[in-house]
Amino acid sequence: MSISLTAGAVPGPRKDPEVAAALGRRRKRTNTIIRALCVGATLIGLAFLASILITLTYRGFEAMSVRVFTNVTAPPGSEGGLLNAIVGSLIQASLGTAIGTPIGMLVGTYLAEYAKGSKFGNLVRFVSDILLSAPSILVGLFVYQILVLPFGGFSGWAGVVALAIIVIPVVVRTTEDMLTLIPNTLREAVIGLGSPKWKMIVLICWKSAMSGIITGILLAVARVAGETAPLLFTSLGNNAWSTNLSAPMASLPVTIYSMAGSPFEDWIALAWAGALLITLSVLALNVLARSVLRTRK
Amino acid sequence: MSQAATATTPLPATARRGGNIGDIIFEWACKGSGLLVLVLLGAIIVELFIAGLPAFRAFGLQFIWSTEWDPVREVFGAGVSIYGTIVTAILAIAFAVPLAFGVAFYLTELAPTWLRGPVGTAIELLAAVPSIIYGMWGFFVIAPAFAAHLQPWIIDNFGELPLVGFLFQGAPFGTGIFTAAFILAIMILPFIAATMRDVFLQVPPVYKESAYGLGATTWEVMKGVVLPYTRVSVVGGVMLGLGRALGETMAVTFVIGNANRISTSIFGPGNTIASLIALEFGESETGSLKLSSLLALGFILFVLSFIVLATSRYLLRSRLKA
Numbered sequence: 001m002s003i004s005l006t007a008g009a010v011p012g013p014r015k016d017p018e019v020a021a022a023l024g025r026r027r028k029r030t031n032t033i034i035r036a037l038c039v040g041a042t043l044i045g046l047a048f049l050a051s052i053l054i055t056l057t058y059r060g061f062e063a064m065s066v067r068v069f070t071n072v073t074a075p076p077g078s079e080g081g082l083l084n085a086i087v088g089s090l091i092q093a094s095l096g097t098a099i100g101t102p103i104g105m106l107v108g109t110y111l112a113e114y115a116k117g118s119k120f121g122n123l124v125r126f127v128s129d130i131l132l133s134a135p136s137i138l139v140g141l142f143v144y145q146i147l148v149l150p151f152g153g154f155s156g157w158a159g160v161v162a163l164a165i166i167v168i169p170v171v172v173r174t175t176e177d178m179l180t181l182i183p184n185t186l187r188e189a190v191i192g193l194g195s196p197k198w199k200m201i202v203l204i205c206w207k208s209a210m211s212g213i214i215t216g217i218l219l220a221v222a223r224v225a226g227e228t229a230p231l232l233f234t235s236l237g238n239n240a241w242s243t244n245l246s247a248p249m250a251s252l253p254v255t256i257y258s259m260a261g262s263p264f265e266d267w268i269a270l271a272w273a274g275a276l277l278i279t280l281s282v283l284a285l286n287v288l289a290r291s292v293l294r295t296r297k
Numbered sequence: 298m299s300q301a302a303t304a305t306t307p308l309p310a311t312a313r314r315g316g317n318i319g320d321i322i323f324e325w326a327c328k329g330s331g332l333l334v335l336v337l338l339g340a341i342i343v344e345l346f347i348a349g350l351p352a353f354r355a356f357g358l359q360f361i362w363s364t365e366w367d368p369v370r371e372v373f374g375a376g377v378s379i380y381g382t383i384v385t386a387i388l389a390i391a392f393a394v395p396l397a398f399g400v401a402f403y404l405t406e407l408a409p410t411w412l413r414g415p416v417g418t419a420i421e422l423l424a425a426v427p428s429i430i431y432g433m434w435g436f437f438v439i440a441p442a443f444a445a446h447l448q449p450w451i452i453d454n455f456g457e458l459p460l461v462g463f464l465f466q467g468a469p470f471g472t473g474i475f476t477a478a479f480i481l482a483i484m485i486l487p488f489i490a491a492t493m494r495d496v497f498l499q500v501p502p503v504y505k506e507s508a509y510g511l512g513a514t515t516w517e518v519m520k521g522v523v524l525p526y527t528r529v530s531v532v533g534g535v536m537l538g539l540g541r542a543l544g545e546t547m548a549v550t551f552v553i554g555n556a557n558r559i560s561t562s563i564f565g566p567g568n569t570i571a572s573l574i575a576l577e578f579g580e581s582e583t584g585s586l587k588l589s590s591l592l593a594l595g596f597i598l599f600v601l602s603f604i605v606l607a608t609s610r611y612l613l614r615s616r617l618k619a
Contacts, residue, residue, distance in 0.1 A: 031514035035407055041399025042408075045420050048483050052426060057591065059437075103330050110327035124331040125339045126610065133537065133606050134599070137542020137571050138341060141595045145344045148545070150584065165337060172334070196325035226427025229546040229571070233578055253429050257547065260433050279430050286425045290418065297445050 036111075053279075060276025063269035068277075072241045073255060076264035082274050085242045085255035088156070091243065092251055093225050094237060095160040100167025101217055105206075107168065108175025125176075132169035140230035141167050148234060156249035159235025163224040170223055174216025178209035211292050218289035221284055222282045228253035252278050310376070317474065342599060349593025355586060360593065365555040366573075368580075373590035375597055377557050381474065381567040382598070386542035388478035393486045394535055400486070401493035407517055417494070424487035432551030435480040436472070440552055443479075444471030448564055467562035470554065475563045477553040479544055486540035492534030492613070496527040531611030540606040544598060546571035570598040 061208075074080030106127065115121020126210045143162040148154055182205055190200040206213065237247040237255060252274050259271035352373060353360060363374025404417050448469035454467040500523050508518045524531070554566025568576075574591050581588040603606055 004340055005597070027514055029515070031516045034402075034516045038403040039416075042403045042416060043397045044341050045395060045423065045483075045486060047509075048486075049419055049423050049426075051438065052430065052544045055434055055438050056430070092610060103333060106327045106330035107334055114324060114327055115331070115606070124334055126607075128334050130606050131334065131338060132576040133540050133602075134341075135546065135571060135602055137544065137546040138345065138595050138599050139572060141348075141574070142341045145348050145592070146340070168334065168337075175413045196317070196320050198319045201323070211366050222425060222506060222604060226429065228427070229575060232575060253427060253547075255427055256433070260429075260436070260551075275430050275433055279426060282427060283422055283423055286422060287418075 016181060025250045034253065038189060044263025051277035056272070056279055059269075063273040064276065065273075068270065068273050073239045073270075076262070078266050080266075081210050082252065082270060083276075084238065085250040085274065087243065088092045088235070088238070088250040089225065090253040091220060091245070092156060092159045092231070092249065094164055095245075096224050097167050097217065097221050099160065099253070100220065101171050101280040103164075104168040104171025104216075104220075105175050105213065108172045109179065109201060109206075111176045112173070112179035113205065114195075122142045127200055128169045128182065131165075132173060135229075136166055137229035138231075143230065144233040152168065154234060154236035154248040156235050156245035156247065159251065162230040162234045163227065166227060166230065167220040167222055170220040171213075171216050172221065175213050176208070178206055178212030178216075181212070182208050215289040215293045218285050222285035225285070226253055226282050227279055228257055230234065232257075235288040261263070335479075342596070345592055345596040345599055346571055349589055349596045351586060352526045352548060352590040352593040356590075359477050360590070362595070364544055364557075364559060368587055370535065373587065375384050375570070375590075375594055377559055378568050378573045378594060379601075380559050381553065382571070382601070383545055384551070384567070384571040385474055385478045385481055385569055386539055389481035389485060389542045390472070390535060390539055392479060392482035393489055394539060396482070397489035397493055397534075397538075400490040402495055402519060404494050405455045406499040406519065420487050420490055421489075423483065424491075428484070428545060428547040431480050431548035432483055434507075435476060435548060436551040439480065440471035440476050442471075443476055444469045445609065450477070452564070463561050464563050468561065472552050472554040472566060473562070473564045474553065474567045477549045477567075477569070478563075480548050481542045484548060485541050488541055489534050489538040492537060493527075493531055496530040496534070499522055500526050515564045529612050530615065533609045536609030536612060540602050540609055543602045543605060544571055546575050550575050601615060 012022070047188055067079060069081060069083060069086070070077060071081030072084040073082065084292065107124065111121055111128075115124065139162050143165070144159050147158040147161060150156075186204060186208065187200060190204050191197070195203075231251050231254050235251060235254070238248045238250040242249060256271045256274045256278070259267040262268065306472065318607045356363065356373065360373070360375055362376045363372075365374045366377065367373070368533035400420055404413055406419075408416060439597045448471070451465050452467070452469060456462050458465070477618070504522050504526065505518050513521065549569050553568055553572055555568050555569060555572060556566035557573075558566075560567060563567040574594060578591055581591060
């Protein structure tokens with residue numbers, strides 16, 4: 001009974017078993033080929049990362065020595081190091097983050113806690129997202145216009161401001177994302193206890209979102225540590241030892257840029273050493289940021 | 298009655314007033330920071346425009362398509378660098394999108410669960426590698442490899458083709474438009490792949506399961522269910538990659554060859570707006586027409602990336618809401 005029902009219920013032309021089998025084989029073949037291509041695409045992507053890391057490790061360790069950390073940059077052939085560039089990068093990146101982070105956190109807080117669905121809030125979110133992906137070289141040009149030209153020359157401060165502008169949208173994004181994850185019941189409980197809103201945000205929301213916000217800050221540091229283009233027109237670079245923020249200041253990426261483009265073997269080797277340092281720290285910061293976020297979940 | 302009123306009113310009133318002041322300050326601090334971000338973007342646009350004004354005045358609208366860049370005669374045009382910017386970015390998209398799709402497909406449907414995290418992280422780390430590192434890697438590793446192997450092979454095999462052969466002719470220098478686009482493709486790959494992966498994951502499992510239930514293969518589910526469902530967001534992700542590719546500076550400066558001419562061959566040297574600014578800025582005197590022209594180029598680049606990024610965000614709006 002049931003057999004005749006199913007056999008009779010199939011509509012359309014009668015199935016030719018050979019055609020059906022061939023069709024099935026073709027579909028399976030297409031599927032297998034595309035799956036293989038996708039695995040291939042992923043392997044290619046991983047191969048690029050591996051190639052970059054291997055090249056950096058090989059050439060970087062070859063050039064690595066104590067003098068990279070103890071000597072300042074020097075003319076080719078005279079045993080120079082990268083000390084001033086490393087210190088300059090640390091100063092500018094940390095100050096830039098220190099200035100950009102509070103602003104970014106406040107904007108993110110505004111978007112998550114005050115501006116839900118408001119027009120002004122949507123506009124701010126839109127502009128912040130544009131800034132996040134906008135070419136960083138334009139930030140450099142902008143700071144050149146507002147700080148370098150009127151105040152008589154390239155300076156570390158100009159570099160700091162350029163980096164701070166880049167930090168802001170990164171922190172905005174993660175702060176807003178993390179704050180929206182906090183359940184409203186928590187907010188209601190705090191308000192219900194009679195707390196003012198700002199205390200609720202600072203003591204409860206920021207605290208519960210802290211690991212996410214720290215992730216954002218770490219990612220921002222990683223981003224600005226490798227930025228070259230905005231520093232070219234702001235802090236310019238400096239071949240001598242200098243921690244004066246009102247004078248031009250060296251930074252690792254800009255130093256690498258000028259050394260890698262030079263025809264001198266020992267400068268190129270130093271550039272590789274610097275490139276290894278910068279990539280290792282940036283990748284370490286990224287992995288650290290991810291693990292901070294994961295421990296929370 | 299009156300006792301209760303006198304007993305209760307003063308306390309909450311003072312408490313609330315104290316809270317109110319804190320609230321007002323905090324809300325305005327937040328709002329003010331938001332306003333600062335708006336002002337920042339506005340100021341960038343306005344400053345670049347004002348600084349580029351002398352160049353726009355001197356050359357008029359012709360500045361945009363004029364291909365001349367002659368510092369000696371002080372004649373400047375943006376034609377070549379705009380062409381280079383757009384061509385490298387579009388070529389980069391052409392290289393990156395198939396790869397990114399493959400990666401996203403693999404990460405959402407094919408990879409075993411334990412592998413998804415590590416592989417996804419590794420691909421995302423490609424986005425974290427600084428631009429200048431890509432530049433060095435491209436200049437010292439990729440360009441020589443291309444000059445020795447890939448480019449001669451392509452020139453030998455495709456250079457003679459009718460109609461399109463001219464695209465693949467010329468000398469295999471290693472550096473040039475093609476190599477720049479290749480490096481850009483790797484740099485934007487993680488952005489496109491991450492967006493695609495995220496939107497693929499948003500497809501309701503019920504849709505996919507019903508297709509599997511009908512006997513569809515993995516690829517058929519992707520082609521027939523996932524892609525149609527996520528089409529708009531996928532295009533948004535591609536636009537995001539395009540926006541990134543337009544303004545990339547350091548990596549391109551290393552490998553594009555930096556010549557101010559439009560080559561017919563994709564292996565020829567060229568420049569982009571960003572690479573031209575990075576290279577020539579140091580040689581421009583304050584207040585010169587050249588500097589103004591570079592800043593005018595910056596303004597054009599900003600307008601280009603703004604349009605592309607705004608479109609991308611518009612297309613991705615459904616994902617942002619979720």
